[in-house]
Amino acid sequence: MTSPDQVDAPLDSAEVLTAVPYWTERMYKPGGGQDHLGLGSVVTDRILPRLSPGINVLTIHPRYWSFYAFVLSEFWKRDLPRTKAALRDWYRPLECIYSVACSLCTGPDHRGSPIGTRRIASKVAEAPEGFDPRFDYMDSTMGGYGLYYATVMQSIGLVVLADPRLGLPVDAVTPAGQVVADAFRSAIAGTEYYLNWIDRHDELVPHAVVAEYGDHGCLCNMRQDTAGDRPLLADAFLHQGNPTDAKARRETLRFMCELASQTKGAPVNQASFRRLIYFGADYATDQHTGSTFVPTESVNRTARKWRLYQAREYFNASINEMWRRLSCWGLQRDGDLFPIPMSEVLESIDEIDFSSIAADMEIDLPIGGLSSSSPFEELLAWATSVGEITGQLDDRWELDAPLTEDSIIQWLEYGSTSKDSGPEILAAALTLITFVAARLWAPELALLEPADWFPVTEGGRDRLGIERFLIELRSRVGEGATVGDIAKWLTIDYVISQHEQVSTAKLATTGDTFRFRREAGRLRFFDKDARVGMNDSRFNALATFLFEIGWSGYLYEDEHSLSEEGELMRSTGDLPPTGAFDLSESTTP
Numbered sequence: 001m002t003s004p005d006q007v008d009a010p011l012d013s014a015e016v017l018t019a020v021p022y023w024t025e026r027m028y029k030p031g032g033g034q035d036h037l038g039l040g041s042v043v044t045d046r047i048l049p050r051l052s053p054g055i056n057v058l059t060i061h062p063r064y065w066s067f068y069a070f071v072l073s074e075f076w077k078r079d080l081p082r083t084k085a086a087l088r089d090w091y092r093p094l095e096c097i098y099s100v101a102c103s104l105c106t107g108p109d110h111r112g113s114p115i116g117t118r119r120i121a122s123k124v125a126e127a128p129e130g131f132d133p134r135f136d137y138m139d140s141t142m143g144g145y146g147l148y149y150a151t152v153m154q155s156i157g158l159v160v161l162a163d164p165r166l167g168l169p170v171d172a173v174t175p176a177g178q179v180v181a182d183a184f185r186s187a188i189a190g191t192e193y194y195l196n197w198i199d200r201h202d203e204l205v206p207h208a209v210v211a212e213y214g215d216h217g218c219l220c221n222m223r224q225d226t227a228g229d230r231p232l233l234a235d236a237f238l239h240q241g242n243p244t245d246a247k248a249r250r251e252t253l254r255f256m257c258e259l260a261s262q263t264k265g266a267p268v269n270q271a272s273f274r275r276l277i278y279f280g281a282d283y284a285t286d287q288h289t290g291s292t293f294v295p296t297e298s299v300n301r302t303a304r305k306w307r308l309y310q311a312r313e314y315f316n317a318s319i320n321e322m323w324r325r326l327s328c329w330g331l332q333r334d335g336d337l338f339p340i341p342m343s344e345v346l347e348s349i350d351e352i353d354f355s356s357i358a359a360d361m362e363i364d365l366p367i368g369g370l371s372s373s374s375p376f377e378e379l380l381a382w383a384t385s386v387g388e389i390t391g392q393l394d395d396r397w398e399l400d401a402p403l404t405e406d407s408i409i410q411w412l413e414y415g416s417t418s419k420d421s422g423p424e425i426l427a428a429a430l431t432l433i434t435f436v437a438a439r440l441w442a443p444e445l446a447l448l449e450p451a452d453w454f455p456v457t458e459g460g461r462d463r464l465g466i467e468r469f470l471i472e473l474r475s476r477v478g479e480g481a482t483v484g485d486i487a488k489w490l491t492i493d494y495v496i497s498q499h500e501q502v503s504t505a506k507l508a509t510t511g512d513t514f515r516f517r518r519e520a521g522r523l524r525f526f527d528k529d530a531r532v533g534m535n536d537s538r539f540n541a542l543a544t545f546l547f548e549i550g551w552s553g554y555l556y557e558d559e560h561s562l563s564e565e566g567e568l569m570r571s572t573g574d575l576p577p578t579g580a581f582d583l584s585e586s587t588t589p
């Protein structure tokens with residue numbers, strides 16, 4: 001099933017990305033275009049990997065960890081040449097049939113789709129008598145493993161990647177990976193597929209054989225108590241690999257269990273996840289009262305980091321939207337044919353207009369209004385007032401306030417391409433970043449727990465860190481800067497210069513991505529799309545993980561209460577180690 005989420009469609013399956021390498025998470029922005037200011041990469045490369053290491057946008061199904069370990073293990077059991085070509089020839093038929101098997105699964109817990117679905121779905125729909133293991137289910141040589149899972153499986157210590165310097169010509173499972181592979185094998189050991197078909201790559205595998213395989217080995221079957229790989233995988237995720245990463249995973253998984261527990265009875269999708277982690281609340285609907293999420297003491301620091309992650313998303317959204325608007329504004333003035341003098345670009349900023357969003361949101365502007373010549377301090381005070389902003393880091397941040405980051409994003413229809421380029425858009429985007437600034441205004445917030453503050457500092461100079469922005473903004477406001485001064489500063493330094501730098505850096509690899517650039521005092525525009533959007537928050541990956549590892553129901557659905565194990569995770573933050581990995585100090589097969 002697909003996950004209902006209008007604001008950011010979560011990645012239901014990874015097949016749309018089959019032609020790009022695994023590190024492409026940073027390039028993949030659902031609705032987000034190409035990261036023209038380099039801000040999305042701060043989130044995908046710096047912030048999210050610290051919050052949720054190993055469980056990323058493209059590695060959402062935990063059972064793939066055991067399936068791929070099994071495939072490698074079966075390869076090494078056989079007398080096959082230890083070459084990449086031989087491994088590929090072994091690997092592809094196994095993944096192909098596995099994807100078909102998962103596609104045929106009709107289990108009650110089945111959600112999402114296996115890798116390769118885009119091509120396999122039509123084959124499955126034809127209901128043939130048998131399936132060709134050599135069907136070209138995806139382009140990438142080493143399929144979902146090569147694209148998405150290999151590096152994270154290595155980081156958790158289940159595989160070692162080929163390294164000729166170590167005398168390892170192809171990837172192999174570690175002793176820990178062997179334990180996991182054995183558990184997957186025992187789940188499917190009795191199937192006709194494993195007994196008679198796994199080596200036969202030149203014959204059609206009968207439909208019934210593949211279906212039976214799916215009944216035992218599907219991604220969703222790990223929820224069954226009989227799935228021996230589940231406790232092992234849970235153990236691996238909670239305790240294996242780099243200890244800092246393992247600790248971060250435990251903390252985020254505990255945090256997710258707490259969130260699942262507090263929101264049971266109402267569905268959570270990515271948009272509501274953002275509201276829950278940032279505001280501690282979601283909207284009520286006709287069917288559901290609005291969920292709330294109040295971090296307990298034990299998850300408070302993790303919750304704080306996720307909240308600051310979301311602050312970075314709003315911060316990015318503000319600057320990206322200013323960039324999109326400028327691009328659109330220039331093209332509407334034929335700036336691609338006749339470059340526009342910078343003086344005109346800056347003059348246009350003085351038309352910034354707050355009345356439109358204020359009227360639509362039914363809120364009053366300050367007496368005397370807000371315009372380009374108003375002191376920025378007035379905008380800051382207004383945002384603080386209409387946003388009911390307390391300036392504290394761990395308070396409830398009011399979702400029901402007259403204006404919020406979330407309502408500004410919705411008013412902007414951020415991520416859609418339909419909005420135009422008027423001065424009211426600039427006003428809304430500037431208000432959005434002002435909200436973030438107002439929340440984090442007090443310098444002493446950084447000292448509350450410095451280790452939690454990294455989402456604010458990440459980005460630094462090159463990628464526009466929030467911290468750096470705040471320091472500069474406080475100083476400018478202290479000197480009496482006006483709204484127009486700040487809007488021009490951000491337009492020149494954060495939008496135009498930043499876009500020029502990022503596009504210049506991309507020339508060698510991605511090609512020409514300029515949407516505008518300065519030429520002798522003028523701004524020349526280029527007639528190309530200017531898409532923006534938030535990064536995937538990894539909500540879909542974490543929600544799918546919690547569900548398929550058997551800790552909670554599916555968060556997208558009303559009923560998603562915790563299992564006994566999930567409750568143990570929530571209350572203690574860990575599960576007892578299985579002991580199965582005690583042998584796994586060595587990393588060679």
Ligand SMILES: [Zn+2]
Pocket residue numbers: 102105106107109110111218219220221
């Ligand atoms: Zn299934």
